[in-house]
Amino acid sequence: MTHETEVEQLRRQLAAASEAARDAYRDTTRLIRLLALLGQPGGPDELMEELLAVLSDVFFTDVVCMARLAGDRLVVTGSCGLPEGDPAFTEGWAVGESARAALAGAEPVAVGGGVRGADAPGSVSTLGIRAAAWIPLSAEPYADTLLVLFRTNEQPFAVSDLRILSSVAGRLQLALQEREHNATIEQLAHFGHQLTRHLEVAPLLDEAVELLRRLTRADRAWVVTVEGDHAQLRAHRGLPDEVVAGWPKPAADELATCETGLPEALRVAVSRDDGPTALLYAAREQARPFARGTVELMTIFANHFGVALTNAELYRALAERATRDPLTSLANRSALVSHLDQALHADDPTRVGVLFCDLDGFKSVNDLLGHEAGDELLLQVAERLRRSVRPEDLLARFGGDEFVIVLDRIRRLPEVAEIGARICGDLHDLFAVRGEQVHVSCSIGGVLGVRGKTTPSAMLRDADAAMYVAKARGSGQVEVFDEDASHRSRDRLDLRSELLLARDRGQLHLAYQPIFVLDSRAIVAFEALLRWTHPHHGNVPPDVFIPLAEESGAIVEIGQWVLEQACRQLAQWHRLPEGRGLGMSVNLSPVQLHSPRAAERTLDTIRAAGLHPADIWLEITEHSYLRHEVTEYAGALGAAGVHLVLDDFGTAYSNLAYLKRLPIEILKIDKSFVSGVTGGHLDLSIVRAILAIADSLGLVAIAEGIETEEQRTALRDLGCRLGQGYLLSRPLPAAQAGLLLRPQEQMPARARNAR
Helix, strand or coil: CCHHHHHHHHHHHHHHHHHHHHHHHHHHHHHHHHHHHHCCCCCHHHHHHHHHHHHHHHCCCCEEEEEEEECCEEEEEEEECCCCCCHHHCCCEECCHHHHHHHHHCCCEEECCCCCHHHCCHHHHHCCCCEEEEEECCCCCCCCEEEEEEECCCCCCCHHHHHHHHHHHHHHHHHHHHHHHHHHHHHHHHHHHHHHCCCCHHHHHHHHHHHHHHHHCCCEEEEEEEECCEEEEEEEECCCHHHHCCCCEEHHHHHHCCCCCCCEEEEEEEEECCEEEEEEEEEECCCCCCCCCHHHHHHHHHHHHHHHHHHHHHHHHHHHHHHECCCCCCECHHHHHHHHHHHHCCCCCCEEEEEEEEEECHHHHHHHHCHHHHHHHHHHHHHHHHHHCCCCCEEEEEECCEEEEEEEEECCHHHHHHHHHHHHHHCCCCEEECCEEECCEEEEEEEEECCCCCCHHHHHHHHHHHHHHHHHCCCCCEEEECHHHHHHHHHHHHHHHHHHHHCCCCCEEEEEEEEEECCCCCEEEEEEEEEEEECCCEEECHHHHHHHHHHHCCHHHHHHHHHHHHHHHHHHHHCCHHHCCCEEEEEECHHHHCCCCHHHHHHHHHHHCCCCHHHEEEEEECCCCCCHHHHHHHHHHHHHCCEEEEEEECCCCCCCHHHHHCCEEEEEECHHHHCCCCCCHHHHHHHHHHHHHHHHHCCEEEECCCCCHHHHHHHHHHCCCEECCCCCCCCECHHHHHCCCCCCCCCCHHHHHCC
């Protein structure tokens, strides 16, 4: 070998070594860059996008993509070089010979010198591809995912290129699996939180199908609930109308098979102790298999969904309990007010009606047959009312034996009255309760409200007031309030509310009207009369505010206050020489008579003021019904020395039995008879009869409302010895009333001597 030959050989060896070193450096640089990218944090989609871009750069490719086998097609799942919307992402490519060989042998395959036929599929075929490589991501034969690279230059993929690509592909698969797993776990936890925030079933189902579709990367997703023998489609994404129209289906058929008519579909069940309660479906319109582990993901998702569904159903049950009457399952007061408020805020030219219904005679049934029978009767009444109301109306149990009906889309007040009358008629037939035939009727009050101008509380208040007016007319009556009547009702209720505070605000005071001997005009007693001076309404008449006090129950405390004030005033007058033996007459409400310990409390008040019970006259109005316990009350007071007066005698029941039952000592002749004593034969005869009754029973008679001298003379001539009225004196404040006192006879002896 010559010297020149040796030198040339050494040069060639050096050049080869240099090229090998360059290739090794290039390959090492490529591998380091790719491995560094695989080690960076991020999600699977970000890793795929960045890695494909780097592969395209370092291997000088025009197109590089990740493709997955779906049936007989390769569907591209990620790419650098293909335009967005390329059919390869949805329809996929035909599987060429090189791709099939790479998948079957789990070995990389490279083609150079021009790529033709199915090996250059779809839009790639138009690029003039000269070299390509197919790299399986798994070392297992018949894997389903390939890394595919295409070049338009003539340089084929070298063995070293394939070796690096195989190494990167294996690591890429592991990295993608790990990141997809972590991302999926994080996504599942997030989805579980999103599901459990729903407290209503409908929005929960709607969001569940959307999350399920995203989790499984499905084209369609739907939820079916199993309810008894039926399976019902509850929410979906992507189902065509003709499929939706096919529900509900027999539950047995739906549970037996997963036939969806789609090439790829998965199903998991949401189960409880008693079996499946829901089915979750995910499906694809093309033959693209779901990723491995998708069923496991759906199972975990189904567990989250099952918990959220249970919570939503529990919330619905609690909400149902909070808005439903537990006995009748009707809407309760809270639901009624909410519904009425929504109706009043609706954009509708019609009006809203309210019927307030109170059962007549229910208490008697309850007392006679027991509370269980009362509950049974309420259930039957509720069912009858359900059949009576219109579909668009709301029926609610307001409490006790009260029901309220909200009438929507009402135009005129007579419609409210007509519906109320029909309901009264529907309740007319007897009810069978515990083997007994029971009759109850219904008193109904109705109002009509203008949307946007009234409130639920105002309508319920006015309807309640109208109901009481109906009840006062008799059982089974209907009363509807127009706007003027509603205003009067509101004014009355406002006045009742203010009366509760009137005493503390110093608006109540007493006036005293003297009771005279008609002959001598000597004062034998004063009647304490309650007055209310309102800052805006002025002097409110007693016949207005006394009934209000009785309705609210405030009369008990107000009456006690009146007795205390009157007793203190009488004690002061007794300390005057001209006031000795003076009596004080105080009115009692029937409500006071029925209150517990009434007699004991009354006597304690009298004695606390330093008076003797005989100094006090207590007036009982004949208009009221006096229960049996009032006899005991009156007997205790009479035995202690209190004088009982029967007020307004002859104006109402004229129940002479009161004179027998109660220790009455004094009768007061009502002013309606006194006013006609000088002009009418009938009134004169009535007064004469009352005086005859009083005389025959040994009672004192007092004439009220004497306004003229002729009346005083006529009464005196008839034998009446005591009287009161404007002729003698108007009711006066205590200071002015005290000026009327003169030396006079003692009482009660003077009252008895005046007979």
